[in-house]
Amino acid sequence: MSARRIGTREEWREARLELLEAEKELTRRSDELARRRAELPWVPVQETYHFEGADGPLSLPDLFAGRSQLIAHHVMFPGCPSCAGFVDGLDAAAAHLAGNDVTLACVCRSPIGELSAFRDRMGWTIPFYSCPDGRFQYDHGTSFTDEQVAAGPEFNFRQLPPLPPDSGFPRDLGGLTCFAMEGGRVFHTYSTYARGVDASWTMWQLLDRAPKGRPSQGFTLRLHDEYGTADT
Numbered sequence: 001m002s003a004r005r006i007g008t009r010e011e012w013r014e015a016r017l018e019l020l021e022a023e024k025e026l027t028r029r030s031d032e033l034a035r036r037r038a039e040l041p042w043v044p045v046q047e048t049y050h051f052e053g054a055d056g057p058l059s060l061p062d063l064f065a066g067r068s069q070l071i072a073h074h075v076m077f078p079g080c081p082s083c084a085g086f087v088d089g090l091d092a093a094a095a096h097l098a099g100n101d102v103t104l105a106c107v108c109r110s111p112i113g114e115l116s117a118f119r120d121r122m123g124w125t126i127p128f129y130s131c132p133d134g135r136f137q138y139d140h141g142t143s144f145t146d147e148q149v150a151a152g153p154e155f156n157f158r159q160l161p162p163l164p165p166d167s168g169f170p171r172d173l174g175g176l177t178c179f180a181m182e183g184g185r186v187f188h189t190y191s192t193y194a195r196g197v198d199a200s201w202t203m204w205q206l207l208d209r210a211p212k213g214r215p216s217q218g219f220t221l222r223l224h225d226e227y228g229t230a231d232t
Contacts, residue, residue, distance in 0.1 A: 030199075042180060042187035049136045051129040052112040060136075060179070060186055063129060067103045070179040074142040075108040075128070076172045078118035081221045083174050088224055089202035091124045109134050109143060109172060122224070140177045140191060144169070156193040176200065 007015075051058045064070045073090060075083045087106060094104045105127050108115055112130040119128045137143030144153045149169050152162045163169050175193040179186055198204050207214045220227075 037190055040190060042189050045179070045186040045188055047135070047139060049131065050133065051107070051131050051136070053127065053129050054112065054116050058129065061181060063103065063105050063127075064179075064181050064186075065098075065103045065127075067098065067101045068181050069102040070181070071097070071102060071104050072177045072179070073104070073106045074137060074140070074173070074175045074177065075106050075110075075115075076170065076174055077108065078110055078114045079223065080174075081223055084122060084223050085203055085221055086174065086197065086201050087122070087124060087126065089200070091126045092202075094126045105129060107131055107136060109137060137172065140175070140188075141193065142175045142177075143172050145171075156196070 045060065049060045051060070051063065053062075063072070073083075073087065075087070077083075090104055090106075097104055106115075107129050109132060110130060111132065112128070115128040115130055119126075131137060134143050138145070141155060141157075144155075146165060148154075149163050149167070149171070150165070153160050153169065155173065160169075173193065174197065175191060176197055177188070178190040180189050181187070204214065
């Protein structure tokens with residue numbers, strides 16, 4: 001048994017009430033941040049982006065699927081356990097968001113054939129789209145050319161120092177980009193990366209509430225069909 005504080009029910013309740021006050025403050029702060037997100041200016045999207053879906057080519061407006069809001073998840077590559085774990089949670093929420101005028105979609109630079117095969121393997125319903133020229137990812141801060149890395153890439157709104165080609169800096173990273181459509185025009189409204197996606201990732205939220213919390217080492221993250229019986 002790991003070293004943990006052991007106490008009485010009364011001690012637990014007293015500590016829990018103290019924590020509850022902190023949680024309530026966090027909730028109020030989170031509500032304020034949600035209000036501020038909604039007040040961000042909308043930026044008209046002037047660029048024309050080309051995507052490939054399972055049924056052929058599409059434009060960015062096509063990805064809205066008739067709704068007025070779009071959340072695009074940038075997938076690093078098919079089989080990425082981190083991206084796939086995130087999509088597991090997104091897929092469960094997609095129908096509820098669609099019922100409230102929000103379309104969820106996954107975008108990636110990989111060929112649509114690979115994306116469609118991986119989506120079928122995972123049993124997801126959320127649509128996947130390929131943007132093979134990478135312009136959509138480059139413009140929204142999730143993909144990087146060798147030249148950008150050498151000059152110092154900008155990630156998560158921060159300019160990084162110049163990096164050598166063998167630095168290990170990924171050429172593709174994850175993130176969420178949000179758009180709105182109004183009057184036939186598409187607007188970029190919000191983007192978030194790195195720990196900014198945690199609040200949307202069901203797995204982390206539940207681990208943060210599990211008895212041992214979020215693991216700092218020895219964490220196991222696999223595709224959901226790769227866990228053995230000992231893991232479940």
